[in-house]
Amino acid sequence: MESDIAIIGGGICGLSTAYILIGQGYKVKVFATSFPPETTSNKAAAFWFPYHIKSDERCISWSRTSYEKYLAFMADPTSGVSMHQLLKVTKKESKAAGMIWQNFLPEGSYKLIEKKELKQGFKTGFVVNVPLVEAQLFLPWLMDNLKQNGVNFVKREIRDLKELSNQYRWVVNCSGLGSRELCKDETLYPVRGQIATTVPHQGLPIFLYEEQPFYIVPRKDATLIGGTYEEGVWDTTPEAETVAKLYKQAVSLYPELAEFPVNNCWAGLRPFRPEIRVEREPGKNIIHNYGHGGSGFTLAWGCAEDVLKMMGANMT
Numbered sequence: 001m002e003s004d005i006a007i008i009g010g011g012i013c014g015l016s017t018a019y020i021l022i023g024q025g026y027k028v029k030v031f032a033t034s035f036p037p038e039t040t041s042n043k044a045a046a047f048w049f050p051y052h053i054k055s056d057e058r059c060i061s062w063s064r065t066s067y068e069k070y071l072a073f074m075a076d077p078t079s080g081v082s083m084h085q086l087l088k089v090t091k092k093e094s095k096a097a098g099m100i101w102q103n104f105l106p107e108g109s110y111k112l113i114e115k116k117e118l119k120q121g122f123k124t125g126f127v128v129n130v131p132l133v134e135a136q137l138f139l140p141w142l143m144d145n146l147k148q149n150g151v152n153f154v155k156r157e158i159r160d161l162k163e164l165s166n167q168y169r170w171v172v173n174c175s176g177l178g179s180r181e182l183c184k185d186e187t188l189y190p191v192r193g194q195i196a197t198t199v200p201h202q203g204l205p206i207f208l209y210e211e212q213p214f215y216i217v218p219r220k221d222a223t224l225i226g227g228t229y230e231e232g233v234w235d236t237t238p239e240a241e242t243v244a245k246l247y248k249q250a251v252s253l254y255p256e257l258a259e260f261p262v263n264n265c266w267a268g269l270r271p272f273r274p275e276i277r278v279e280r281e282p283g284k285n286i287i288h289n290y291g292h293g294g295s296g297f298t299l300a301w302g303c304a305e306d307v308l309k310m311m312g313a314n315m316t
């Protein structure tokens, strides 16, 4: 049977949208210039956390939906999704700590920790239970699942949405930073993040000092040490000096890392837009789902469900 729906983009937003749509019986084809492991999504840290999200109310339900979805995926140990403790620290006193992120979490999933338990220099800290989505495992797992359920993947650059909108019932644009060109959307721009890695250390929590930003993520294949928040930078070559600084900071917090030097590094471009674009083009069969900045994994599943709602389908 011909596909009902064309999705542009094979990163977390395109794949999660495909997953939600086939769950409602749609036939889906995904077009992309690159698929995992060659997407920005593969460069993500990628733990659940509403990162650099300020006052967009939509993000609360998007984040919560995604949290629930990852809990469900955890039932399959091969999915690469697991629950972790995240240590969220700040140099501000608790009252000034900007706790907006707490609205995004299920009740009981975080607690304030005592000052004496904090690493030197930090004034407030929380332990938060969050899903860690190991992109190197989860994205291939998701692609396999989609293939088994009849989704077709086509490696092709789309230059104009009309190439597909005349042929498909719906076109969903999940092209991330590619939308800058595809939709002539100049409000979309890259925010580069650099990551260094060392050998795996399963005993560590996820450590997040958002203001800098700085984080440590204990994946099964590596310990990730990030990151940077470089607005408007397109170059994906990591810088030796930045990588060395990140590693030094990680060792100062967790001296056990000193024995294990940096063994890899990379830089990825977060697709940032002042307002995440999840909307239907008025009167057209085109729905946009891009511009998720540093929170694509955290928001993807809620956004995908909104795409479905815009098609007028019933949720099961």
Ligand SMILES: Cc1cc2nc3c(=O)[nH]c(=O)nc-3n(C[C@H](O)[C@H](O)[C@H](O)COP(=O)(O)OP(=O)(O)OC[C@H]3O[C@@H](n4cnc5c(N)ncnc54)[C@H](O)[C@@H]3O)c2cc1C
Pocket (backbone or CB within 6 Å): 008, 009, 010, 011, 012, 013, 014, 031, 032, 033, 034, 035, 039, 040, 041, 042, 043, 044, 045, 046, 047, 048, 049, 156, 157, 158, 159, 174, 175, 176, 177, 178, 179, 182, 192, 193, 194, 195, 226, 227, 267, 268, 269, 270, 271, 290, 291, 292, 293, 294, 295, 296, 297, 298, 299
């Ligand atoms: C260093 C770093 C750390 C991060 N950490 C986290 C984290 O801890 N938690 C979190 O939630 N998020 C994190 N993010 C953010 C997250 O990675 C992004 O928000 C997310 O990957 C965006 O997904 P996407 O599917 O929109 O884009 P992408 O993964 O970039 O996918 C875009 C897809 O569109 C395709 N495409 C583009 N243009 C076209 C075109 N014209 N024709 C056809 N195909 C096209 C591309 O080939 C690709 O397949 C991090 C990002 C970085 C860089």
